[in-house]
Amino acid sequence: MSGRADVAVIGGGILGLSHAWAMAKRGKKVVLFERGLRASGASIRNFGMVWPIGQPAGMMHQTALRSAALWREVLTAAKLPFFPTGSLHVGYHEDEAEVLREFAEKGPAAGYPCAWQNPAQILERSDAIRPDGLRGGLWSETEMTVDPRRVIAGLPEYLTELGVEIHFGEAVRRIQLPVIETARGAWEVDQAIVCSGDDFETLYPELFAVSGLIRCKLQMMRTAPQPDHWQLGPALAAGLTLRFYKAFRLCASLESLKARVAREKAPYDEWAIHVLVSQTADGAITLGDSHEYSQTVDIFDRADVDDLILREAETFLQLPDWRIAQRWHGVYSQHPEKPFFEAEPEPGVHILTGVGGSGMTLSFGLAERTAENIL
Numbered sequence: 530m531s532g533r534a535d536v537a538v539i540g541g542g543i544l545g546l547s548h549a550w551a552m553a554k555r556g557k558k559v560v561l562f563e564r565g566l567r568a569s570g571a572s573i574r575n576f577g578m579v580w581p582i583g584q585p586a587g588m589m590h591q592t593a594l595r596s597a598a599l600w601r602e603v604l605t606a607a608k609l610p611f612f613p614t615g616s617l618h619v620g621y622h623e624d625e626a627e628v629l630r631e632f633a634e635k636g637p638a639a640g641y642p643c644a645w646q647n648p649a650q651i652l653e654r655s656d657a658i659r660p661d662g663l664r665g666g667l668w669s670e671t672e673m674t675v676d677p678r679r680v681i682a683g684l685p686e687y688l689t690e691l692g693v694e695i696h697f698g699e700a701v702r703r704i705q706l707p708v709i710e711t712a713r714g715a716w717e718v719d720q721a722i723v724c725s726g727d728d729f730e731t732l733y734p735e736l737f738a739v740s741g742l743i744r745c746k747l748q749m750m751r752t753a754p755q756p757d758h759w760q761l762g763p764a765l766a767a768g769l770t771l772r773f774y775k776a777f778r779l780c781a782s783l784e785s786l787k788a789r790v791a792r793e794k795a796p797y798d799e800w801a802i803h804v805l806v807s808q809t810a811d812g813a814i815t816l817g818d819s820h821e822y823s824q825t826v827d828i829f830d831r832a833d834v835d836d837l838i839l840r841e842a843e844t845f846l847q848l849p850d851w852r853i854a855q856r857w858h859g860v861y862s863q864h865p866e867k868p869f870f871e872a873e874p875e876p877g878v879h880i881l882t883g884v885g886g887s888g889m890t891l892s893f894g895l896a897e898r899t900a901e902n903i904l
């Protein structure tokens with residue numbers, strides 16, 4: 530045997546890291562295996578938005594709020610940056626303003642501390658919003674931004690300080706408890722937590738084949754750091770986003786917005802585009818995204834999809850420097866009906882993946898839940 534631990538975590542993305550933290554915090558000896566020399570899956574490719582306001586009311590929203598609190602605790606202890614800036618959803622069309630007003634009315638009773646803001650109030654909160662045509666928006670203080678590349682690179686170091694043993698460049702090939710077989714050897718463990726993202730082929734392929742999980746490809750862009758330490762302030766979303774996040778299904782007015790977008794902006798439905806805006810620790814602006822659902826990910830990115838994203842961003846965002854410095858795509862796994870996918874293929878083995886576009890938001894909350902369930 531190469532070693533022995535209480536718990537093996539498979540995957541060095543945010544779900545793997547948060548689960549390793551939750552187990553180590555509870556006194557377990559943890560070993561984490563990441564097949565890459567560094568994790569380069571969905572968790573370093575995202576906006577870093579910890580976004581409770583996007584979660585549907587009830588259990589998922591509560592998990593997201595708890596997760597945000599845990600993020601703060603962990604990043605403070607790890608001395609990694611985060612930006613508790615809150616969020617703004619802005620409306621330029623009357624139907625967008627209607628949904629946002631309705632959400633501001635109904636949201637607080639459903640547990641979302643948020644408020645409608647008139648254009649002057651919005652512009653007070655953010656220099657990044659275009660004033661022309663602005664009808665108002667929704668302010669919420671519960672959202673924060675983390676820097677995904679800094680977090681995914683920095684958390685392993687912090688976990689190591691907590692006693693977690695981390696093996697990069699070591700894929701797990703087989704689990705048959707108590708043995709974990711990796712590319713380099715074999716470990717003896719009591720439990721295994723599999724957070725393998727959208728890898729459906731390596732571990733438990735038969736289970737994943739019938740799981741209903743699908744892949745989603747998203748195109749993303751980033752500007753260079755903005756000049757003169759320009760600050761975005763609250764992370765931003767606009768009208769198209771209201772179609773995406775289940776929280777807004779509270780609003781009866783949503784249907785007419787969706788119908789108008791389908792009528793007037795068909796390519797935005799075809800590529801399932803909405804526009805989110807966040808800022809990194811070094812001041813760059815992250816912009817995206819599109820959604821292509823398919824088991825086979827097209828490795829070639831589409832310039833026309835990036836153009837649609839940028840065109841939409843320009844309707845509400847003003848930046849000192851729009852030059853795009855980086856383009857990439859990310860892939861996540863998602864279940865068509867469930868907010869996340871979990872399974873126990875054999876006693877002591879727990880699979881958690883399929884968190885879709887909310888993995889950063891939910892990670893620490895879900896990890897706490899797993900720990901409470903299995904320990």
Ligand SMILES: Cc1cc2nc3c(=O)[nH]c(=O)nc-3n(C[C@H](O)[C@H](O)[C@H](O)COP(=O)(O)OP(=O)(O)OC[C@H]3O[C@@H](n4cnc5c(N)ncnc54)[C@H](O)[C@@H]3O)c2cc1C
Nearest residue numbers: 540542544564570571572575578701726859887888889890
């Ligand atoms: C473009 C984009 C933008 C997004 N924006 C946001 C956002 O702003 N806010 C938000 O909440 N969510 C966002 N998401 C979703 C979020 O990024 C994902 O839900 C989350 O990162 C999934 O984390 P994960 O750990 O499950 O997967 P991953 O980050 O993909 O990690 C899985 C890891 O497992 C490793 N692995 C797999 N199999 C093995 C094996 N057998 N042995 C060893 N290692 C293995 C892989 O190498 C990989 O590093 C976004 C996603 C994308 C793609």
